[in-house]
Amino acid sequence: MGLLGANGAGKTTLLGALTRTVRGTAGGSLRLDVGALPARRAIGYATQALALYPMLTVEENVGHLASLLLRRAEAKAAICRAIEEFSLGSIARTRVHHLSGGQRRLVHLAASFVHGPPIRLLDEPTVALDFEARQLVVKRVRGWREEGAAVLITAHYPEDIEELSTELVLLRDGTTRDLGELGAVLSSQSRTLLLQAERSASRSESTSWELMLATGRLDEVRAKLGELPSDVRLSELRLSGNRLRDILLRDPSLSSFAEGTEQR
């Protein structure tokens, strides 16, 4: 599940309330069915701030939580697995203060979920990651999901939610709005046609128009363009006097959805 919201919307506070790591002033209760597993082992929470001891090595940081929650043999295996999951083998003996921001983020994720919890909460997990590391996180999260773990992710950026989640919750001013399956949310969105033209008189300026189309492929859009009635802002387009530079067709995305909800 993806939790989308702007800065200050309350995403981190909500995760804190769910994990009971912050004091609440009001609210109800949450019942999680995790079988016979003790609650402390059932939930893993990768906070937005990196939770690492800089003087310790990657292996020691990953091993800290494992040593508190697992038996020695289990802990050893779990540490190896977590290090391998996030491709940290080559830096396992390096102290964390020597690592880059992106590497630290991966160590933080490995350390947060080393005990293999069935419920995993991630607060802005892709911050400071380069493309390759981000792809690794996306792969890992999808892997956890396939293994049956419940994953809740917060993000500022819709792209992260789109890649990492199957369901969407929108959070604004401390209130959640359950939007259901991500696929359904996206299919409810229109495709966007973007026309860009250059003025004939001075070619330094450009103008764009956005037309919302319910459905259609590019050829249909072209066909529709010719059929568009004259009162559909085509008067503004004045294609006859301008040079058409580009036609872009945008598929529905969470970004356009988020922009739309922000505007509303």
Added chain:
Amino acid sequence: MSPLRESNQSSATQAVAGFVNVVAGYALTEWRVLWRERTAMVFIFILPAALSAILGPGVSGLEAAPGAMGRATIGFAVMFSYMVVTYSGHAFYRDFWYHTNGRQALIRPSKLAFAMGKVLPACAMSFVQLLLFTGFAAAFLGLPLQGSFAQVALTGAALVVSGSALGFLLFAVTRSTATLSNLSYLVLVTFSAVGGAIVVTDALPAWSRTLGYATPHYWALRALNEATFGQGRWSVVLQSTAVILTFTAVCAAAASLAFDFRDLKHDTT
């Protein structure tokens, strides 16, 4: 053995193993951090050694007394062993510096196991410091040992545990490392002064001596003096240790009540 009793025994064993696991887990991490940061070593080992060498018995007003240098060394060792207050407090604050506090709040270990694991390395270092200094003073500075080394060890252990409990309490009631550090230095100096660790109790004004009875330092020095210059009576050592442990229990209980894993500190950014 009945299945029920067997099952109870097994769950008790698991609970103990879990407790030991948590203590060991926190202690190992703390030890690694302290060892690699080095500053604790400087304060606990090097500073009292340097002060003993520089100031010697002059500061105690004991120049002419036999074994004066050895007695001054013990005084400084007792005084600086209370750096354990600062280092125990820092051990708890460390989770706020490095944002690992959320993890403790999530897994909520037993408060006792958590606190024991956190303070164990600093406690051990302070304890070793006291033993080393006393041993050194006995071997090379003319400090007599009328009692036994076990009396010295028992007193030292009680003293550093009381410092750790006080460190836990100061952590629980403060909101920033700066406040904790200031308070712990205040404790270090005042307890040492009125407790007779800097200047011998007999040389202190009457009101200071009265205040001194409320400090673990006074009782620790009373026991240590009994083990070294005194007659080595266990009754005196045990009585003094009992007072120190009472002080420890009060601090630990108050800290446990004041502390909540969900607490936030100003050091959290």
